[in-house]
Amino acid sequence: MAASGFEGFEKRLELHFFGDDPASGLSLSHHGLRLLDSGSLEDVLHAVQCTIVSAVGNQYFDSYVLSESSLFIYPTKIIIKTCGTTQLLKSVRPLIVLARTLGLSLGSCRYTRGSFIFPEAQPFPHTSFKDEVVYLEESLPSSLCFRKASIMHSKVGSHSWHVFTACDATAEMAVRPVPDDLFTIEVCMTELDRAQARKFFQSPGRVGKFTGDSAGRAMTALTGIDQINPAALICDFAFEPCGYSMNGIDGDRYSTIHVTPEDGFSYASYECVGSVYDDLNDVIRVLRKVGQIFRPGTMSVSITCPSADSWTWVARALEPLGLKRRSCNMDEFPEAGTVVFQTFTMTTARRETLDEGIDPHEDVKQLGCAPWY
Amino acid sequence: MGSILSSFLGGSSGEGSSESARVQAFHSSAEWQSHLNSLKESPKLMVIDFAASWCGPCKLMEPLVHKLADEYADVSFAKIDVDELRDAAQEFKVQAMPTFVLMKGGKEVDRVIGAKKDELEKKIVEYRATS
Numbered sequence: 001m002a003a004s005g006f007e008g009f010e011k012r013l014e015l016h017f018f019g020d021d022p023a024s025g026l027s028l029s030h031h032g033l034r035l036l037d038s039g040s041l042e043d044v045l046h047a048v049q050c051t052i053v054s055a056v057g058n059q060y061f062d063s064y065v066l067s068e069s070s071l072f073i074y075p076t077k078i079i080i081k082t083c084g085t086t087q088l089l090k091s092v093r094p095l096i097v098l099a100r101t102l103g104l105s106l107g108s109c110r111y112t113r114g115s116f117i118f119p120e121a122q123p124f125p126h127t128s129f130k131d132e133v134v135y136l137e138e139s140l141p142s143s144l145c146f147r148k149a150s151i152m153h154s155k156v157g158s159h160s161w162h163v164f165t166a167c168d169a170t171a172e173m174a175v176r177p178v179p180d181d182l183f184t185i186e187v188c189m190t191e192l193d194r195a196q197a198r199k200f201f202q203s204p205g206r207v208g209k210f211t212g213d214s215a216g217r218a219m220t221a222l223t224g225i226d227q228i229n230p231a232a233l234i235c236d237f238a239f240e241p242c243g244y245s246m247n248g249i250d251g252d253r254y255s256t257i258h259v260t261p262e263d264g265f266s267y268a269s270y271e272c273v274g275s276v277y278d279d280l281n282d283v284i285r286v287l288r289k290v291g292q293i294f295r296p297g298t299m300s301v302s303i304t305c306p307s308a309d310s311w312t313w314v315a316r317a318l319e320p321l322g323l324k325r326r327s328c329n330m331d332e333f334p335e336a337g338t339v340v341f342q343t344f345t346m347t348t349a350r351r352e353t354l355d356e357g358i359d360p361h362e363d364v365k366q367l368g369c370a371p372w373y
Numbered sequence: 374m375g376s377i378l379s380s381f382l383g384g385s386s387g388e389g390s391s392e393s394a395r396v397q398a399f400h401s402s403a404e405w406q407s408h409l410n411s412l413k414e415s416p417k418l419m420v421i422d423f424a425a426s427w428c429g430p431c432k433l434m435e436p437l438v439h440k441l442a443d444e445y446a447d448v449s450f451a452k453i454d455v456d457e458l459r460d461a462a463q464e465f466k467v468q469a470m471p472t473f474v475l476m477k478g479g480k481e482v483d484r485v486i487g488a489k490k491d492e493l494e495k496k497i498v499e500y501r502a503t504s
Binding site: 031034035036037038041052054055056057058062063064073211212213214233235249 | 425427428429430431432433434468469470471486487488489491492495
């Protein structure tokens, strides 16, 4: 592992809003947060220290590729995911203020992240999970009275999952335009296969001749990222001299991939929305394709609001690739519901992370609803 | 890094009118059809900007489109609001916004989907030159 480098692990924030007057709020909520003007949005991102590099929208939501990850704006929901040394939580207060100008109030908040590869490089309030939680507690209105913070550990020391959620009980009904049948999948991958990671470097002759847009498109096709969900419209971008980001939009669902390909701190993330009504084979195929593209040494998968058996198919998707499940952890959170956090490591001999001391069947026996460390 | 959209916003995003002299907005089907017909025989490159008033990426791209229109005076720029001219949006199969359709001699030669400033400019330069 390098002594220092770019932090690929993202911080993710999801905010749900509701209109003051549900009856008349309908026309406002129809577009809601999408009506925020570009200048105000830019100011918020400036506070976080990232900028917009590409964007596209459809009838359901707007998506933005940022200099350090992604932003999705639905009428009553905002999702921001940023990496590097961005100060993501500084967007909370300004977003609450901006939403109020549209007559929208905050109903719930969800903050998640993995473990930083370079934690000492993080600025306040991301200096520790405790600092982040305190900062969030102070930034959220007291109406969000149901709160919980927890670190979900795993048998892989470098991958833990940090979760904080808060919600307002009375607004909960109005706030859930997203029905319980949707779930979010957040995948974090480290120690990427070197040959695969190389595809995310712009070749020296190309830099300057090609722009971020077209170089991004080339990487999407070369790596097969466009095959993960062929129906999605992809908004991609390649950074100089390396690095890649994409947002996929498919109806009202987003997907997003971010890659830091440098050896020593390589990282890639994949996130998407699934439904309990989806054909499970499709979801398995998607996750397997992601594993095939990056062939990571370690992969962690967090699923929020899953269906009863949602964690079982993840292992089914990944084991044929040589990714063995090392741990599974479950916990319940306000608004978010159940969060299932699983870690996998590559078992092939050429992987340095192989730990032959772990009995691969031990985890399966211990699975249950109680979190364990 | 490639060009950053936000660096162009400066103070201009607040300026009132969304219609500049060089970007012609169309508000009726008849007006639009007649304009399309008039350019059918023309070797001029036309860029059609399909946008929606409630779509953030469209608002972001707007000042950049005006800049491109000012810079490339030999290219015709048209703007269509997908709510106002639903038929035109459907005819051109617009599913995401903004969508920029490049037309020459009455035929679509290419399109750019999304607020992709560099890609749009690259294609304008490419197609305005060829005849």
